[in-house]
Amino acid sequence: METERYYISVQSKSIMKNQGDSPYELIIDATDQQVAELRSLFNALEDYDQAAMFRAPMPGIPYHHDxxxxxxxxxxxxxxxxxxxLxxxxTKQHVSSLTDKLDTIG
Known part of the structure; x- marks a missing residue:
């Protein structure tokens, strides 16, 4: 399958074909199927974000037990x-630098 270039913002959970549509952090080359899978991951992230938001005001539950x-x-x-x-x-260099930092945190 043929890949196309996409501009990704993890912060806003957006996937754009046009570079000037909105601010972005990363660039990928992906097929339609791969983009659909990435959208699915972003949707799941949003679901967990919403669930965490409703739980956040409850004291006594440590982050690592939530x-x-x-x-x-x-x-x-x-x-x-x-x-x-992708x-x-x-993009690979940027993601590698992020994971290196995360690994040092624990």
Missing amino acids: SPNDGYDFQLKAIYRTLYN GTEE
Whole structure:
């Protein structure tokens, strides 16, 4: 299948074909199927984000014992793994630098 260039903003969970449509952080080359899978990951991330937001005001549940936060973390890692695999060389370098920083945090 033929790939096309896409401009990605993880922060706004957007996937754009046109570079000037909105601010973006990363660039990938992907097929329609790969873009659909990335959109699905962004949707799941949003679901976990909403669940965590409703739980946030409840005191006494540590972050590392909170399943919405675990799900959010898992989805975010899956998104960055996908972006690394589909990314341009610059995108791969950026994602690698992020994961290096995350690995040092624990």
